[in-house]
Amino acid sequence: MEKSLVNDNPLLLPFNRQQTVYDGFITVQERDFRMRIVLPPDRQLKQAKHCHFIIPPFKDVFSLAFDSSQRLQQSADLVGFILELKTVLEVVLKSRPECRSIPPPQYYSQLISEMETLGWDKLLFIDTEFQMLRLKAEDSAGRQHILTVKLKSKHPTEAPDCSADLPVPLAISWTPQSTLEQLHSQFLQVLESLTEFWDILDEIDSKTWILEPEKPSRSDTMRRIAIGNNVSIKVEVDPRHPRMLPECWLLGAEHVVTPLRNKLNANMHLWNPDSSVLHNLRDVLEIEFPSPATHEKSSFNVECGICYSYRLEAAIPDQVCNDPRCGQPFHQTCLYEWLRALHSSRQSFNIVFGECPYCSKVRVCLTV
Ligand SMILES: [Zn+2]
Ligand SMILES: [Zn+2]
Known part of the structure; x- marks a missing residue:
C-alpha cells in the first residue's frame, strides 16, 4: 500500500519510522496542495486525523464539498482516500477557473523584486491576491494620478491589464522582459503628453x-x-x-x-x-x-420649473422659456412630458411648441 502511495504522490512522505505521520504535497492539475495526515499507533484509519492546508481562494468551497477528516476515517485505506481527495480537488479546480490561475511561487518573488526597483512609495494599494495594484504617479505640474495594474498569473510573460483616469486610451507596450518600473515610466510619458x-x-x-x-x-x-x-x-x-x-x-x-x-x-x-x-x-x-x-x-444652478430640482439623475435644466421676461429653466425630460400632456402644444418635425408652465406664453419649444 505504502509503495503505491509514494509512487502516486512522490511529494507526500512518511514523517516517522512508524509511518503514522505523512506530510508533504499532493499534486492536482499541476498544482501542489500541502497536507498532513496523522494516524493512530495501530495505523487504523478509523481514528485518523487528516489535516490539509489549501491555498485561500477556494478553501471555503472545498470544505463545503468535502469533510476530509470524516472521509479519511471512512476510507478503506490511505491510497483510496488520497485518490478520492484528488478527484474532489480536480472537480473544484475545474468549476472555479479563477483558482486555476493562481500564480506559481516565482510570480511573487518577481513582483517583489520589481516593486523594489520601482520603489514601494509608488504603491498605493495591493489586493489580497497580489494581482491588482494601484501605483501613484505625479506629472510635472504636480497633479496626482493613479495607474491600476492587473497582473496576469503568467506575469511578466503576459502583458498586464492597465487602466487610468485619462481622456485618451492608455496604450502600453509590453514584452516578456518588461517590468513594473518600465510600465510606470511609460505611464509618466502619457501623463506628460496630456499636461497641456x-x-x-x-x-x-x-x-x-x-x-x-x-x-x-x-x-x-x-x-x-x-x-x-x-x-x-x-x-x-x-x-x-x-x-x-x-x-x-x-x-x-x-x-x-x-x-x-x-x-x-x-x-x-x-x-x-x-x-x-x-x-x-x-x-x-x-x-x-x-x-x-x-x-x-x-446664482447659476436654478432649479427646474417643473420638478423643482436641479439635478434629475445626471441631467441639469438645459431648456429655457424663450420669453425674455420669463427665462425659466426646465429639464428636457420634464418639459417634454409637460408639453406632450398639453392639448394646445403642437409638433413640427422634431420640434415641439407649447405654453410655458410659468408665463403661459407659447414660447417654449423643444427639439426631440
Ligand atoms: Zn425637472
Ligand atoms: Zn415662460
Missing part, C-alpha cells in the same frame, strides 16, 4: 463656474461653463489638440444665446492657439465669465 490639456481645463475649472460635470475627473473633456443666469456654454476640448478652437454649444434662451452665437461666428478667426481656451473664449464671445471670485454658484 489638463492645464487648460484646470484654468477653466478654477476661474469659472462649471455646471457640468458635477465633479470633473481627469478623463472628462467636456465642460459646461456658466455665462449668466440660465445661459451657459458647453465646450468639448480635444485632449490631443487642447489649444485649438473646441466644439462649442451655447445653451439658454434664444434672446441671450443669439447675440453670443453671432459673436462666436464673427470672431472665430481671432482664435489664438498660443493663448488658453479660457482667454480665447473671453475674447471671442466678448464677455467675462462669472468666477468663484465674483459670484456665488447658487
Whole structure:
C-alpha cells in the first residue's frame, strides 16, 4: 500500500519510522496542495486525523464539498482516500477557473523584486491576491494620478491589464522582459503628453463656474461653463489638440444665446492657439465669465420649473422659456412630458411648441 502511495504522490512522505505521520504535497492539475495526515499507533484509519492546508481562494468551497477528516476515517485505506481527495480537488479546480490561475511561487518573488526597483512609495494599494495594484504617479505640474495594474498569473510573460483616469486610451507596450518600473515610466510619458490639456481645463475649472460635470475627473473633456443666469456654454476640448478652437454649444434662451452665437461666428478667426481656451473664449464671445471670485454658484444652478430640482439623475435644466421676461429653466425630460400632456402644444418635425408652465406664453419649444 505504502509503495503505491509514494509512487502516486512522490511529494507526500512518511514523517516517522512508524509511518503514522505523512506530510508533504499532493499534486492536482499541476498544482501542489500541502497536507498532513496523522494516524493512530495501530495505523487504523478509523481514528485518523487528516489535516490539509489549501491555498485561500477556494478553501471555503472545498470544505463545503468535502469533510476530509470524516472521509479519511471512512476510507478503506490511505491510497483510496488520497485518490478520492484528488478527484474532489480536480472537480473544484475545474468549476472555479479563477483558482486555476493562481500564480506559481516565482510570480511573487518577481513582483517583489520589481516593486523594489520601482520603489514601494509608488504603491498605493495591493489586493489580497497580489494581482491588482494601484501605483501613484505625479506629472510635472504636480497633479496626482493613479495607474491600476492587473497582473496576469503568467506575469511578466503576459502583458498586464492597465487602466487610468485619462481622456485618451492608455496604450502600453509590453514584452516578456518588461517590468513594473518600465510600465510606470511609460505611464509618466502619457501623463506628460496630456499636461497641456489638463492645464487648460484646470484654468477653466478654477476661474469659472462649471455646471457640468458635477465633479470633473481627469478623463472628462467636456465642460459646461456658466455665462449668466440660465445661459451657459458647453465646450468639448480635444485632449490631443487642447489649444485649438473646441466644439462649442451655447445653451439658454434664444434672446441671450443669439447675440453670443453671432459673436462666436464673427470672431472665430481671432482664435489664438498660443493663448488658453479660457482667454480665447473671453475674447471671442466678448464677455467675462462669472468666477468663484465674483459670484456665488447658487446664482447659476436654478432649479427646474417643473420638478423643482436641479439635478434629475445626471441631467441639469438645459431648456429655457424663450420669453425674455420669463427665462425659466426646465429639464428636457420634464418639459417634454409637460408639453406632450398639453392639448394646445403642437409638433413640427422634431420640434415641439407649447405654453410655458410659468408665463403661459407659447414660447417654449423643444427639439426631440
Ligand atoms: Zn425637472
Ligand atoms: Zn415662460
